[in-house]
Amino acid sequence: MAPLAVVLAIIMGVFAAAALWVEADIRDQDIAERTAAVEKLFLQKLDKDTNLMIATMRTMMTNPSIERAFHQLDRPTLARQLGPLFASLRDKHHITHLYFTGPDLINLYRFHSPDEFGDEIDRLTTIKARDNQDAVHGLELGALGTLTLRLVMPWRSDSRVIGYLEIGEEIEHLISEISEGLAVDMLVLVDKRLVSLQQWQRGQALMKREGNWERFASQVTLAQTTDRLPAALDDLTLQRLLAGRTAEIDDRGRSLHLAAVPLRDAGQRHIGDLVVIRDITTLKSTFNWSIVAVTTISLLSAIGVLGVFYLALDRVERDYRRQHDLEHQLLRYNAEYGRILQLEKLSALGTMVGSIAHQLNNPLVGVVNLAQLAERGVDDPVRTRELLGEIRSAGEDCRTFVKRMLAFSKxxxxxxxxxxxxxxxxxxxxxxxxxxxxxxxxxxxxxxxxxxxxxxxxxxxxxxxxxxxxxxxxxxxxxxxxxxxxxxxxxxxxxxxxxxxxxxxxxxxxxxxxxxxxxxxxxxxxxxxxxxxxxxxxxxxxxxxxxxxxxxxxxxxxxxxxxxxxxxxxxxxxxxxxxxxxxxxxxxxx
Ligand SMILES: Nc1ncnc2c1ncn2[C@@H]1O[C@H](COP(=O)(O)OP(=O)(O)OP(=O)(O)O)[C@@H](O)[C@H]1O
Ligand SMILES: [Mg+2]
Incomplete structure (x- = not known):
C-alpha cells in the first residue's frame, strides 16, 4: 500500500499543480488583457478626438470670412465668428485650446485666454508643423503641468501659409471615461524634470486640485480618477512597477493589480506613465477558493482511490487466505482419508482372516477330535469307519469353503x-x-x-x-x-x-x-x-x-x-x- 500511496500522492500533486497553473494562467491572462484593453482604448480615444479636431479645423479653414479675418489679423472678427463655436466645442467635446498663430509663430488669438497674445509659440507640435509644413498632433506637456492632446495645422491660402491653427484638449476626461468603462482606476504620472514646481503649483491652483508634489521622488501626478491613492502605492512600489510594468499591492483589505503604460509626447519622448489600478480582490479570492477546491478534490480523490484499492486488496488477500486454508484443509483431509482407508483395509483384512480362520477352524477341530476318538477305538472297526466318515465330511466342508473362496477370487x-x-x-x-x-x-x-x-x-x-x-x-x-x-x-x-x-x-x-x-x-x-x-x-x-x-x-x-x-x-x-x-x-x- 505504501508505494501505491506515494504514486497516488505524486499523481494527485501533479494534477493539483497543473490545475492551479492553468487557473493562475487564466487569471494572469485576464489581467494582462484588461491592461492591454486600457492601453488600446486610450489610443483609440486619442485617435477619435484627433479626428474630431481635424474635422473642426477643416470646417473653419473652408470659411472665407474667417480666413480673411485671420489674414488681416482681425482679432475682433475672429472672436465674433468663432467665439460661439469654441464655447460649444469646450462644453460638448472637451476642447480646451484654440489658437490662431501667424506664420512667424507669433500668437494672434487664444480663444481660451483672449488677453494673452503676441507671444511666440515654441511648443513642439507648432514647430514641427512649421518645419514639416503639415498637420502634427500628439500629447504635450503644458507649462502648468497639464497633459494636452494638440493638433497644429498650417493654414494655406493661395499656396501660401498664412499661419497655423491649433486645437487642444486636456486628456483628463479620456481617463475618466476609460475608468468608468473598464472599472479601473487610472493615474497620469509625469517625470518631475519636465515640470517646474511653481508652474505645477499654479496649474493645481487653477484646476483647484490638491496634488502632492512630494509623494513620489521622480514622478508627479497630473491626473487621477480616484480621490484617494492606495496608501501602499509608495515610491518604492512605484519604482518597482515602472521597472517591471506590473505589480500587486494590498490596500485596506483589497488586492490591487497595477500596470504601467508608457506615455509618449508628440516627439515620441517618454514623458511619463499611465498607471492602471485594478481591484482583483474577487478574482484573487476566487483563485484562492480554486486552490482550496482543487486541493480538497485531489485529496479526497486520492483517499477514495486508496480506499478502493485497500478494500480490493483486502478482499483479494482474504480470498487468497481462504483458498490457501481450504487447500491446506483438503490436503489434511486427503491424508486423513488415506489413513482411514488403510485402517479400513487392515480391519477388513482382519475380519476376513478371522472369518476364514473361523470357517476352517470348526471342521479342523472336528477332524482332530474325531481322529483322537478313532485312535482310541481302533479296535472297533465299525466305529472307526463311522468316525472316518465324519472326518471326511469335515474335510469336504473345508474343501467346499476353499472352493467358494477360490470362486470369489476368480x-x-x-x-x-x-x-x-x-x-x-x-x-x-x-x-x-x-x-x-x-x-x-x-x-x-x-x-x-x-x-x-x-x-x-x-x-x-x-x-x-x-x-x-x-x-x-x-x-x-x-x-x-x-x-x-x-x-x-x-x-x-x-x-x-x-x-x-x-x-x-x-x-x-x-x-x-x-x-x-x-x-x-x-x-x-x-x-x-x-x-x-x-x-x-x-x-x-x-x-x-x-x-x-x-x-x-x-x-x-x-x-x-x-x-x-x-x-x-x-x-x-x-x-x-x-x-x-x-x-x-x-x-x-x-
Ligand atoms: N433376498 C433376500 N432376502 C432377505 N435377505 C437377504 C436376501 N439376500 C440377501 N439377504 C441377506 O443378506 C445376507 C448376505 O447375503 P450373501 O448372499 O452375501 O451371503 P449369504 O447368502 O448369507 O451367504 P452365501 O451367499 O455365501 O451362501 C444374507 O445372510 C441375508 O441375511
Ligand atoms: Mg447368498
Missing part, C-alpha cells in the same frame, strides 16, 4: 463380449432349478425385442445365480421369484442402461441387516459365507454399473444390477461370440 478375471441377455437369464434359471430343492416358481419379465449387452457372461451369470439363491433362501411360503430386465437410465450420471433385477416375496431385511449386506463375510445364515452379495457388487462395478437394493421386512426384497448400455473404453472388450460358445463355468457358481 471374480477379478474380467472378459466381456456382446451377450444376448434373454439366453443368459434362461440359462441361469436352468442351472438354478437343478441346484435348488424347493422348486419355487421363477417368472421372467423380459423386453419384447432382444437385448444384447457387452458384458462378461460368466461373471454376470454368477451374480444372477447368487441373487436367485438369496431370493430362494428368503422365500418361506412359496411366493414366486421374478427376474426382470428393463431399460433404466442412470439419472445421476446421465448414462443410458439396463436394470437386471431379482424380486422375491420373502421375509425381507431389517435396516440393520440391509446396511451390512455388502460387507464380505457378513451373513445371517449358519452355513452362509457372506460372499454372495459382495460378489454381485463386484461384478456390477466391473461392468461400470451398480447394485440397487430395496427391501421391506415381511414383504420381500428387490435387488437390481444396473448395467450401462456400453462399457467405457477403459474396460477390456473381446470380439462378439454367443453365450453358448463360451466355456461352461456353471460349477463356478456358488
Amino acid at each position: 471374480v477379478s478375471c474380467f472378459e466381456s463380449k456382446p451377450t444376448p441377455m434373454a439366453a443368459l437369464i434362461e440359462d441361469t434359471v436352468l442351472l438354478f432349478r437343478q441346484t435348488e430343492n424347493k422348486q419355487l416358481p421363477v417368472e421372467l419379465e423380459l423386453p419384447d425385442e432382444p437385448v444384447v449387452l457387452t458384458i462378461d457372461p460368466i461373471l454376470l451369470r454368477h451374480a444372477l445365480f447368487n441373487l436367485l439363491v438369496n431370493a430362494a433362501q428368503a422365500t418361506t411360503d412359496g411366493g414366486a421369484i421374478v427376474i426382470s430386465l428393463a431399460r433404466e437410465d442412470d439419472a445421476a450420471r446421465n448414462v443410458p442402461g439396463w436394470s437386471l433385477a431379482v424380486r422375491d416375496h420373502g421375509r425381507g431385511m431389517p435396516p440393520e441387516v440391509l446396511e451390512k449386506i455388502f460387507v464380505p463375510f457378513y451373513t445371517t445364515h449358519s452355513d452362509g459365507t457372506g460372499l454372495g452379495l459382495p460378489v454381485v457388487q463386484h461384478v456390477a462395478l466391473l461392468h461400470d454399473g451398480q447394485v440397487n437394493v430395496s427391501s421391506e421386512p415381511g414383504r420381500g426384497t428387490r435387488i437390481a444390477i444396473w448395467l450401462p448400455d456400453s462399457l467405457p473404453s477403459s474396460l477390456p472388450n473381446t470380439p462378439p461370440s454367443s453365450l453358448h460358445d463360451s466355456p461352461d463355468h456353471k460349477h463356478d457358481a456358488a
